[in-house]
Amino acid sequence: MTGIGKTTIAQSIFNQISPYFEYNYFLNNIGTVWERNGGQVSLQEKFLFDIRKGTKRVLLVLENVDKLEQLNALCGSRKWFAPGSKIIITTRDRHLLKEHGVDHIYRVKELDKSESLDLLNCSAFSQTTRPPEDFVDLSRQRVAYSRGWPLALKALGRFLHGKKVLEWKGILSSIEKFSIPDPRLLNALEKSFSDLSDNEKQIFLDIAYFFIGMNQNDVLQTLNKSTQYAALQICLLEDKI
Template identity: 30%
Template sequence: MLPMDLGDMVGMEADMDQIEHLLDLSFTTNEVRMVGIWGMAGIGKTAIAKNLYQKHKHHFKIHHCFMEKVSSLKAKSPLDLQKWLLSDILRKKDLKALNFGQGAPCIKSRLVNLKSLIVIDDVDDVKQLDALAKEASWFGPGTRIIITTRDKSLLNSSCAVYKVEYLKDDKALQIFQRFAFQGAEPPIAYNDLFISISQLAQGLPSALEDFGTYLRGKSLVEWRDALKSFREAPLEKTTVDLKSSYDGLDELGKAAFLHVACLFNGEPVRRVRKLLGQGKAGMGVLKEKSLIKVSSDRRITMHRLLEQMGKHIVRQESNNNPSQQRILWHHDDILRVLDTNTVSYTQCSNFFLVSFWLARLCHHSLAEAKIIRYN
């Protein structure tokens, strides 16, 4: 049985209400309902799905299943996943006789008359999803299926999509307080730091938890030092969680991600598409995979922690040697590289100076100049 931590409910009440409506968990209809919970890593998709599962599984007798972290099961075949689903729903462990190619027909024949609750958590491969819930017709009347994913493109047309957004400031502070002070009011001396560090997480629940847990029991001086550190880079645990999204991109997606993180966060989509080769395709990939959003005024917005992670990746690639970085954005590094003639205008086959940043370099401030290196 999955544990249910009521603390996980902070900030999720509205999300749960809307997903319950999409799933029709009042059962005004007997049709099969499928909802995809979509959003970036650490946004709380799994926590929402767990709470929905625990709250409503009693409506489905014994026919319910929570398939957690499906993306981590790369070594498992689609048949293994199908056996897992069937054994949990049917409460039967002996499904060894099921052979390749028999999984989907067996799901349909065995579950088509059962009202089931199924959660397929953290899917990142369409083959896994197709093996488990390709068609609503496989399942019995009243069945409800919840899918959590970072990649909207995996969800088919029969699946309603619900996007999980960042927490509002007041809810973010509650989450941070819960982990940093175990729910107690922060001492007055910590108030400004408390708010500043919470805002650095920019409403991302997993980062709020990581920051709060790290700072629990630490002194005021340690909090101040941590704030400086967090402004440069997130905690390693947070970075690992977020980097899994980057690692899942193809080369086009990775290049687009790094250029947005280092140069174009906040820039108009149209301009970025023109500046980057295959920019339209790259922006589309990042949006589908919850790595960027497009604001109402058509500007690209990337979460601050993703931006920090992207810059960290570029530095690591070059062993922190600015002259070897594929992208330069910090004015000190730009000055150093130009002053030492590591790059010159005659090296235009290796370097592309983005036009609008070059204009700033010439007419405004070197601090605002940014350079992309193509190898």
Template identity: 70%
Template sequence: MMHRIELGNVVMQQILARKKVLLILDNVDKLEQLDALRGIQFGEGSKIIITTRDRGLFKGHIVDHIYRVKELDDSESLEVFNFDAFRQATCPGEDFGKLSRQIVAYSRGLPLGLKSLGKFLRGKEILEWKGALRSLERFSIPVPGLLKALEKSLSDLSNKEEQIFLDIACFFIGMNQNDVLQTLNNRSTQCTTLQIGLLEDKSLVTIDENNKLQMHVLLQAMAKDIIKRESSNMTNQVTS
């Protein structure tokens, strides 16, 4: 990775320095990728757009504006889902239409969830759609690829940070952040506002205007799947 970052820095120095540019850095996930921009003098009027899942990367860097991408609304969500499920913007029939709206509701405007569920259900019968909906209602993700993609969001967390995330997902959704901190600190897990802030920076939790912890329903389902697997592994180890 370092070799690639250094190579990119050299290319930008040679080609883009002192030129007016529109530079888009997509899916940045390492601080070194931003550090590579230091020392490059772009031309006046240049714009740099950076997309990342970790807002914390911007700390210590001068940025003009941080924009949090909003979830799609109901109409946009249904259209995205339909294009992957039916290859068109509308549903072919009321039965599929009703199920589509119910399944889309669990994605809560998350494009990754909408597209993954749509592709998974494409060409399947009504009974299979109903089975997928029942899985979502039980906080279980029926698409292995979607589950794997969501789990990547935990890859940079320490064991302690991941445990706090799992605790929040399973026990503390909708609770005041101060009460959660007190509860966790009275248990074996020591938790600080800094660690919850880190989870918020990575869009794994949100804190609403009432200081209550919230989380996307698909992330909650992913967390419950992780705990279920860990419990199963522990049971297997004990019985063996």
């Protein structure tokens, strides 16, 4: 899921453990760079080629991978790296990790209510996690709007920053009534949607428009009438959102 905190967590881990490795490299936004350069990450590939020849331990983060060929090019074999090396991969598509045979897959969970409240207040009140008393109830009431999604919490907090209580009430009421999204959220969601295959897009739209709240077996039974391998397509879709 876009904006759930994959890169933030990877960066935090990288910062904590990098002193224990001889080589450290954080390769940002693999998917975009790969697409822009016609299937190459030339400078990075040269760097990785150099460190593969050595015997020193490497900490490597590959951020925002979206194709199996990227993993094959950058970390195609364990033999390329010295024993004790660590590779961290972030991606919206868990199926890529399964195909590549990674050792462990961690799915980033949504924030709980307490974490959501802290992040909202941190964004809205200049790094303090305790809002002014007049805003406490408003913050608690509206945290549910984000459903634990960090990107939404940050966007909402930044939008509300510096505004008075009455302005908060008006803005939050409008968001709830008219479902007004932040443009940054729309851009993130559009990118995630555009990365889906045509079949995945169709199933996603069918579920979003017609099947919200329905039993999964009933949804599968209905989709199987119009879509081949609906169960498989849904599994692949779940790996990407």
